Amino acid sequence: MYGILTSDPTLARADVGEFVHFVTDDVSGRRGTPLDGVVNAVACWGNTEIVxxxxxxxxxxTKGTRATPETEGHHWGTICPTDPDYRAGLLDRIETVGDNGDVRLTTPGFPGGGFCRCVRCERQFATSEFDDRVAWRTATITRFVREAKNRITGDLIVTLYPDPYPGNLRARAGIDPQALESVADGFLVPLCSISYETTYWVESLARGFAHELGDLDIPLTFQLSASEAGVDRLVDVTHQIESYADAVVYGTYEGDFETVREVIHRRGTATPRSQPV
Ligand SMILES: [Zn+2]
Incomplete structure (x- = not known):
């Protein structure tokens, strides 16, 4: 299956591909109007405006480094996932957006292995049932995703950080795909580049996720970006990864809409290559 991801309501209605992910709430803090008949994407703890x-x-x-856009390795601000008011508001927002159908969560975890060590998180960990901080972080995120799922009637798709190395999603973000198997209805992995000058890493990551998640009964979608990649390059990248996933979604803007339309047309009429995993 092929679909598009866009924050443009007009493109979302352009009838390209078999499904649409619509960026309803993004990491800037912008809150949009959800659409019917699409998967509405909601940024969780990524919220630069509030930060x-x-x-x-x-x-x-522990050193007081905050997850802000100015901090190395961070491109947006990230709220502490145990902030009770933010968490409650986020769940209400997911419920509201979910009234329109399926929901995709973006930035659903901690923003890196060193986070969060605020006073509240330290206290919650110390008084928790866990001796292991990674286990506590993972339980915190799993509980949130479960509550989000309970707030909506449609499917819930969880975005994963693109690191398939065993244990790394737990250590980085507090996300455990195995623990989410009974909660999530789909996983999505962004494998974005600007132009895909090289593509070996895309195939390697796709293959790694197929290995790591292959035993789970949850559909897997890969997300490709298209901003400076031509049709041939994007078709080639798709060809390399599609046998590892159930669907591919293309980040789509007005400027590359025709490129994505052509890629989906060409892939839709081709026979997917089968690859041993
Ligand atoms: Zn914290």
Whole structure:
């Protein structure tokens, strides 16, 4: 299956591909109007606007480094996942967006292995049933995703950080795909580049996820970006990864809409290559 991901309501209605992911709420803090008949994507703890307005709410390390757009390795602000008011508001928002159908969660975990070590997280971990911090973080995120799922009637798709190495999703983000098997209805992995000058890493990551998640009965979608990749290059990348997934979704803007349309047309009329995993 092939679909598009867009934040443009007009493109979302352009009838290209078999499904649409619509960026309803993004990591800037922008809140949009959800659409019917699409998968509405909601940014979870990525929210630059709130971090800018109230830096104390950002996830932080033991050294006081905050998850802000200015911090190396971070491209947006990330709220501490145990912030009770934010968490409650986020679940309400997911419920509201979910009234329109399926929901995709983006930025659903901690923003890196060193986060969050704020006073509240330290206290919650210390008084928890866990001796292992990774286990506590994973339980925190799993509980949130379960609550999100309970708030909606449609499917829930969870975005995973593109690191299939065993144990790394737990250590980085507190996300455990195995623990989410009974909760999530789909996993999505972004494998985005600007132009895909090289593609070996895309295939390697796709293959790694197929290995790691292959035993789970959950559909897997890979997301490709298209901003500076031509049709041939994007068709080639798709060809390399599609046998590892159930679907491919293309990040789509007005400027590359025709490229994506042509790629989906060409892949839709081709026979997928089968690859041993
Ligand atoms: Zn915290």
């Amino acid at each position: 800018r307005d109230d830096p104390d709410r950002a996830a932080t390390t």
